[in-house]
Amino acid sequence: MSKLIISGSPHVHGDESVSKIMYTVVLALVPAMLVSVYFFGFDAIRVLAISVAACVFFEWLIQKYLIKGPLTINDGSAVVAGVLLAFNVPANLPWWILVIGALVTIGVGKMSFGGLGRNPFNPALVGRVFMLISFPVQMTSWPVPKPLFAPQLTDAITGPTALGILKEGIGAGKTIDQIMADPHMPDYIDRLTGNMSGSLGEMSAMALILGGIFMVIRKVIDWQVPVSIIATVYVFAGIFHLIDPQHYIEPAFHLFTGGLMLGAIYMATDMVSSPMSMKGKVVYGVGIGLLTIIIRLWGAYPEGISFAILILNAFTPLINMTMKPKRFGKATA
């Protein structure tokens, strides 16, 4: 008999692995990918492919030649970052901006902190915000969706986003009723299915929620983060809408426009940069929700969730230090 193996308990391991988690996220993103391809056609495929390829390439390059550490491009985390980065940009973004964004995502957002597990901020958001600040024009010229099989009637190539129309209208002193009458404003159905201008992957709330439910069932994310963000945005926007319905749009509008669903379900739930305890997750989610709606209502940008998540990412260590899980045998406080 060959030698017996000695190691401490436990002697069995569950079937979780890092790559399994990452590819589950990718799988959860597939419905939203399909919707984006439906609405933006080849452009969507182009942006997704460039972003994923560039992220994986830079991860490999940096690990092999700069850090000279172990190669982990197979763990799927670079693929996830790539898809999320693509989802956060307009479908007509020039390829070279995307490549620069990928470099910042992987190089600055992830590797400069020591790689997977050590990055305090969501890497894809670091990349996105960098591009937004460096290339504001290209990053905010949104293509109008042209559904794959629909007759191509419109000659407009780009158009404003629903949140953009809202921000501009409020700024010009229009009432909500006047803003909603704007011909560019997507209707309810379009807001739900994603037939509107915006970043590649933020469009279809339905597809994003579907993926979110899948991730909750597969225990890749906890529902506390997205639900507390969405609930906070809804309640907060709702209070202002009740006070002054002609100045503050109905809260549901905020839920289904812009990057809220994408951010709440896929970006804020990034395990590495979000808090560990359930209590902490709720505090973090409420914080993101509050900041998002503050920026949307009174900030300079029509959209606020990216900034809100990055800011709360910075608070994660503090939340982890103060929001401990409920210990066994301690009276509930």
Place this chain on the structure above:
Amino acid sequence: MKLKTFALGGVHPEEHKLSANAPIVNLPLPAQLVVPLGQNLGAPPKPIVKKGDEVKTGQLIARAEAFISANLHAPATGKVVKVDEATDTSGYRRPAIYIEVSGEDKWAEGINPTNELVTRLDYSRDEIIAKVKEAGIVGLGGATFPTHVKLMLPPGKKADYLLINGVECEPYLTSDHRLMLEKAQEIMQGIRLMMIALEVKRAIIGVENNKPDAIAHLAAMALAHPGISVQALKVKYPQGGEKQLIKALVNREVPSGKLPIEVGCVVSNVGTAFAVYEAVTKNKPLIERVVTVTGLGLTKPSNFLVRIGTPVSALIQAAGGMPENSGKIINGGPMMGKAMTTPEVPVVKGSSGILIMPRELSSRKEPQACIRCSKCTTVCPMGLEPYLLARLSKLERYEDTEREQIMDCIECGSCQFTCPSNIPLLDYLRLGKFRTGQLIRNRK
């Protein structure tokens, strides 16, 4: 109806109860028994026999001198050949009494070795405790805490419940399951005797729902015993943990650093209840126990009634022998058991099972960086933060590990089981607990 269980954390490893349908079989006596002296939690008993002595089955061979200690008896008739060191299941060398077995069982005086059911219950509290102490009974769930100590409540404390652990939440193990099916009557008697000793009115037997036959059988038996009930529990590891079982059965939480009696509970295992029955009604000392021998590659996963001191290798032989590709022998279950260096060690009072793992399942997976997924925190039944405790232990920050309640860790391994990055969390936690414990003791 929603099944009861404990509230915080927990995991569900694959059950693999391969030997669930294998009735308990008496294992023949080996030629030699090696009886280690430290088989109980607390001080080891002192040997009272010497080389050349003839011993009868059940005769006292080592006496407990400390309060927390347990007597030891000759598991078979024979001759003491030496009192020397032997490797035990823990891998350490310990003093042990070697007995050459004569082959014929001559029981020591006063012991009733038959299987007939005795239902006499007119014993006093003191009588029961004295007999349990005399018989050297320890907790058979694995912790090996001397049972007579458990039955003597600290002054001023009162127990409301006697909780009986029939959970058997470790994968693979089935010794308690078989005992509940085959010795339910005796277990009931044992529980009643313990109830008398503890002066409690209620006893609840907790059994996980993956043993419906045992639940039904015990429930039927319990009808004849007022005060004893059976509770089916949701299958969730580590429900056999004392604090988890109390939470699951009576929804009370033992405070950090305190004992179950603090919330009016005493917890004991079904095997222990059986041993108490035999000790009190038949004067039979603890010289044998049921051991599961199992593993995916084994030809005959079995449950054996084994005399203490029998070499583990003999059990494995009887279960079909070591498979070609064996990689690991575990004393106990896969979650909390210990890997053994050799099968040439004796069965002791705490041995509940022997698990043989195929080589391909024996090695750990390569650890990766912590991705801060918080899964370890979610599954920890004590509400701890294993990733943090492991990191603090690694950094030797023991003041911090103490503040983060590392001493509450029950070493159940749920965190490591679930970690997608294959981080050996429990290795760090054990080291951290050890060092933090030293720190606390030094302060006193």
